[in-house]
Amino acid sequence: MGIFEPFRAIGYITSSVPFSVQRLGTETFVTVSVGKSWQIYNCAKLSLVLVGPQLAKKIRALASYRDYTFAAYGNDIGVFKRAHQVATWSRHNAKVNLLLLFGEHVLSVDVEGNVFIWAFKGTDENPSPVGHILLDNEFTPSCIMHPDTYLNKVIFGSQDGSLQLWNISTKKKLYEFKGWNSSISCCVSSPALDVIAVGCADGKIHVHNIRYDEEVVAFSQTTRGAVTALSFRTDGQPLLASGGSSGVISIWNLEKRRLQSVIRDAHDSSVISLHFFANEPVLMSTSADNSIKMWIFDTSDGDPRLLKFRSGHSAPPLCIRFYANGRHILSAGQDRAFRLFSVIQDQQSRELSQRHVTKRAKKLKVKQEEIKLKPVIAFDVAEIRERDWSNVVTCHMDTPHAYVWRLQNFVLGEHILTPTTDIQAPVKACTISSCGNFAILGTAGGWIEKFNLQSGMSRGCYVDMSEKGSCAHDGEVVGVACDSTNSLMISAGYNGDVKVWSFKGRELKSRWEIGCKVVKIIYHRSNGLLASVTDDLVIRMFDVVALKMVRKFEGHTDRITDICFSEDGKWLLSSSMDGTLRIWDVILARQIDAIHVDVSITALSLSPNMDVLATTHVDQNGVYLWVNQAMFSGAPHIDSYGSGKEVVKVKLPSISSGAGGGEEGSKDDGDSDNKPPTFTNSQPPQLLDKQIPDLVTLSMLPKSQWQSLINLDIIKERNKPIEPPKKPEKAPFFLPSIPSLSGEILFKVTTTDQTTDEEKGTQADDQFHKVTNLPSSPFVQYIQSSVETKNFEGLTDYLKSLSPSTLDMELRMLQIIDDDEEQEPEKRPELLILELLLEYLIHEVSHGNNFEFIQALIRLFLKIHGETMRRHSKLDKLLEAQSGIWQKLDGMFQSARCMVTFLSNSQF
Numbered sequence: 043m044g045i046f047e048p049f050r051a052i053g054y055i056t057s058s059v060p061f062s063v064q065r066l067g068t069e070t071f072v073t074v075s076v077g078k079s080w081q082i083y084n085c086a087k088l089s090l091v092l093v094g095p096q097l098a099k100k101i102r103a104l105a106s107y108r109d110y111t112f113a114a115y116g117n118d119i120g121v122f123k124r125a126h127q128v129a130t131w132s133r134h135n136a137k138v139n140l141l142l143l144f145g146e147h148v149l150s151v152d153v154e155g156n157v158f159i160w161a162f163k164g165t166d167e168n169p170s171p172v173g174h175i176l177l178d179n180e181f182t183p184s185c186i187m188h189p190d191t192y193l194n195k196v197i198f199g200s201q202d203g204s205l206q207l208w209n210i211s212t213k214k215k216l217y218e219f220k221g222w223n224s225s226i227s228c229c230v231s232s233p234a235l236d237v238i239a240v241g242c243a244d245g246k247i248h249v250h251n252i253r254y255d256e257e258v259v260a261f262s263q264t265t266r267g268a269v270t271a272l273s274f275r276t277d278g279q280p281l282l283a284s285g286g287s288s289g290v291i292s293i294w295n296l297e298k299r300r301l302q303s304v305i306r307d308a309h310d311s312s313v314i315s316l317h318f319f320a321n322e323p324v325l326m327s328t329s330a331d332n333s334i335k336m337w338i339f340d341t342s343d344g345d346p347r348l349l350k351f352r353s354g355h356s357a358p359p360l361c362i363r364f365y366a367n368g369r370h371i372l373s374a375g376q377d378r379a380f381r382l383f384s385v386i387q388d389q390q391s392r393e394l395s396q397r398h399v400t401k402r403a404k405k406l407k408v409k410q411e412e413i414k415l416k417p418v419i420a421f422d423v424a425e426i427r428e429r430d431w432s433n434v435v436t437c438h439m440d441t442p443h444a445y446v447w448r449l450q451n452f453v454l455g456e457h458i459l460t461p462t463t464d465i466q467a468p469v470k471a472c473t474i475s476s477c478g479n480f481a482i483l484g485t486a487g488g489w490i491e492k493f494n495l496q497s498g499m500s501r502g503c504y505v506d507m508s509e510k511g512s513c514a515h516d517g518e519v520v521g522v523a524c525d526s527t528n529s530l531m532i533s534a535g536y537n538g539d540v541k542v543w544s545f546k547g548r549e550l551k552s553r554w555e556i557g558c559k560v561v562k563i564i565y566h567r568s569n570g571l572l573a574s575v576t577d578d579l580v581i582r583m584f585d586v587v588a589l590k591m592v593r594k595f596e597g598h599t600d601r602i603t604d605i606c607f608s609e610d611g612k613w614l615l616s617s618s619m620d621g622t623l624r625i626w627d628v629i630l631a632r633q634i635d636a637i638h639v640d641v642s643i644t645a646l647s648l649s650p651n652m653d654v655l656a657t658t659h660v661d662q663n664g665v666y667l668w669v670n671q672a673m674f675s676g677a678p679h680i681d682s683y684g685s686g687k688e689v690v691k692v693k694l695p696s697i698s699s700g701a702g703g704g705e706e707g708s709k710d711d712g713d714s715d716n717k718p719p720t721f722t723n724s725q726p727p728q729l730l731d732k733q734i735p736d737l738v739t740l741s742m743l744p745k746s747q748w749q750s751l752i753n754l755d756i757i758k759e760r761n762k763p764i765e766p767p768k769k770p771e772k773a774p775f776f777l778p779s780i781p782s783l784s785g786e787i788l789f790k791v792t793t794t795d796q797t798t799d800e801e802k803g804t805q806a807d808d809q810f811h812k813v814t815n816l817p818s819s820p821f822v823q824y825i826q827s828s829v830e831t832k833n834f835e836g837l838t839d840y841l842k843s844l845s846p847s848t849l850d851m852e853l854r855m856l857q858i859i860d861d862d863e864e865q866e867p868e869k870r871p872e873l874l875i876l877e878l879l880l881e882y883l884i885h886e887v888s889h890g891n892n893f894e895f896i897q898a899l900i901r902l903f904l905k906i907h908g909e910t911m912r913r914h915s916k917l918d919k920l921l922e923a924q925s926g927i928w929q930k931l932d933g934m935f936q937s938a939r940c941m942v943t944f945l946s947n948s949q950f
Contacts, residue, residue: 241269285313374418427478457498484519
């Protein structure tokens with residue numbers, strides 16, 4: 043088992059597979075594909091409600107009906123009831139491209155023209171198809187639809203531009219339409235009977251009457267690419283929406299037979315699906331740019347506006363960093379977006395605003411992508427000044443400026459940091475001081491300058507007079523860093539020179555040469571160590587104060603992409619294009635773990651708590667999370683993580699938490715050690731319930747519960763009313779009731795007392811024997827069965843579930859009241875139960891379990907039964923166990939007190 047195990051992937055919204063929409067009651071849900079898994083969103087707020095399991099291959103088609111979801115992957119079709127797979131349909135010999143829900147049946151179409159008809163009700167009993175249709179050899183299906191009111195009939199569209207009408211009940215072709223000599227990409231049914239809309243790859247839209255095989259109207263959007271999606275509006279307005287391969291959505295007026303409006307920057311990639319909600323002026327669209335958007339037609343001119351959306355990176359992220367104590371991740375991607383992902387609640391993820399991009403793009407009549415800032419290549423963040431001013435600095439590709447961001451408002455800051463050098467060169471490196479007041483920038487020309495983040499003004503530059511051109515480095519600055527006290531600033535040049543400067547005075551204090559090209563540096567402020575990555579695939583670690591190399595790590599066989607320190611500075615993590623992630627122990631100076639993934643890691647970041655690792659990968663638009671198993675498995679020694687030479691092959695985390703990933707080649711599926719952890723609600727794993735030798739464990743009960751058990755008499759005395767309750771002058775008529783422990787209502791009936799004293803005594807004896815009928819008490823029965831079967835853990839859980847007053851009452855019910863009884867004391871049922879209870883207490887004290895609860899229980903037990911059990915032999919065993927455990931604890935407490943006293947009196 044490695045240190046990090048796959049957990050889940052975040053940032054995935056949708057892929058290039060058409061969605062499936064269904065209505066359940068008053069709510070509408072949309073099912074979308076995300077690679078090898080699927081997700082269901084509630085359309086009311088686009089909130090994620092369900093995530094499907096990880097499949098073996100990428101999903102190619104989707105369909106849904108109530109609790110059922112049908113996903114085609116490879117040659118198979120998976121049937122899911124909610125998130126559980128209940129069946130797999132495997133009759134296709136080719137890849138399944140199309141699925142259509144048709145009443146109580148599902149139609150599946152593969153690339154070879156085979157159409158299978160499946161009955162999904164009763165799938166468990168009959169996984170075989172109920173029908174099969176083979177299309178013509180020259181007919182390659184590209185879309186499928188069911189025309190409204192056409193019983194048992196479907197229409198197939200082909201890549202050669204023709205349409206065919208089939209009866210799936212008789213399995214016969216009824217009619218073939220002449221077509222339009224262009225590949226048909228989509229077709230939908232209109233609110234008008236016998237009318238459909240067909241979208242072609244040449245950018246033309248044909249509204250066709252299939253009853254008479256006549257064209258009603260045709261539109262053309264050739265300048266906006268091929269038609270990829272169509273949808274009719276159903277609330278009475280004669281509108282048709284079409285999506286193009288360029289990401290543009292066009293709205294066509296069917297009455298006026300002309301274009302009504304265009305959403306030019308609807309998506310950054312091809313539109314995959316469009317859907318008008320039933321009887322609502324709302325259009326939903328998805329695209330290959332990893333986004334779902336909803337548009338509402340409520341403006342005076344009839345043009346749509348963006349209502350709500352969910353989106354992620356449309357291009358792979360380049361840089362990531364944990365933020366807000368590990369609750370969020372800052373991510374910068376090649377799509378020019380700067381995003382904040384929530385690790386806990388997916389709805390809190392968002393893109394940081396770049397100030398009126400949409401309005402400026404519309405005014406200048408250009409795409410939003412051209413208005414956005416160029417991709418971020420490096421950034422730094424400081425949480426200490428989040429509420430005061432901008433606390434993030436970003437460097438952008440081929441940009442001679444650095445930009446600041448204010449994360450409190452999720453918006454671009456008001457200042458632009460521009461170095462004052464005569465030669466404008468792109469900013470390549472940046473850092474923020476530990477106080478959060480200053481930002482330091484390094485350029486490709488070797489210039490380093492300090493700026494004040496509050497005002498955005500320059501506070502001086504760092505110049506080495508021995509360098510040419512009066513700059514800091516002779517060549518590109520690849521990294522800058524500050525120490526924790528703002529006394530030193532460290533910079534590294536591409537040519538291999540590392541320099542240490544006075545932060546305030548900006549003069550050069552020392553320098554050294556690494557001897558080869560430097561690619562990246564990272565500095566840990568707590569331990570003062572600087573790690574550098576060079577082009578010879580070696581990671582060198584330097585002590586900045588001593589000015590010497592202290593560690594050297596070798597093992598990567600390809601370009602090192604990123605490195606990061608753990609929060610305590612004991613680990614160094616590195617990733618490479620060879621597909622490996624290696625963990626180096628700084629103290630032991632060796633590799634302690636290494637994993638290999640199929641897709642190389644491009645960036646990584648470890649949370650401050652060291653419980654979650656985030657990675658980005660080549661050509662992957664999401665952020666992948668790995669959980670630190672070493673923190674929760676209780677591994678006794680560092681050698682249990684893995685040897686320094688072994689590299690374990692691991693799959694990437696899946697979309698659903700704990701559903702995929704793990705080591706490859708596991709032979710025993712039942713071995714839980716080879717499986718990734720399963721967690722719910724995207725929360726980190728809980729600590730394992732393991733007893734550590736020579737220590738005690740607590741019960742994790744609220745403090746008030748076990749303290750109330752000790753001080754129950756004081757609480758009762760304190761809560762006693764000052765004055766007795768006053769009887770009302772005129773009480774309403776009611777039947778008086780008698781309180782009972784069982785909870786049953788017993789009505790008190792007043793009758794004339796005609797019983798004799800002898801009968802009263804007999805009744806009292808019967809009542810006493812009923813009370814002391816111990817086997818009938820659940821409390822006594824649980825003690826007997828648990829102690830006899832050695833189920834001490836179950837007995838503890840039962841006792842912890844009782845309230846303090848109930849536990850006090852049950853213990854008092856075991857008191858021996860009538861000492862004059864002729865029965866021998868050793869055979870009294872109360873005494874037998876007390877002996878079992880003592881045996882339980884001795885076991886728990888000896889093992890140090892539930893320490894504070896057991897101590898409170900012992901005190902209450904001795905308070906009630908101490909006089910009765912004072913001469914019992916088991917009480918001596920309890921005293922012996924109690925003395926032993928307290929001597930160990932007192933020794934540990936004394937050691938801790940001595941250490942604190944020594945350190946508090948030491949002079950550093």
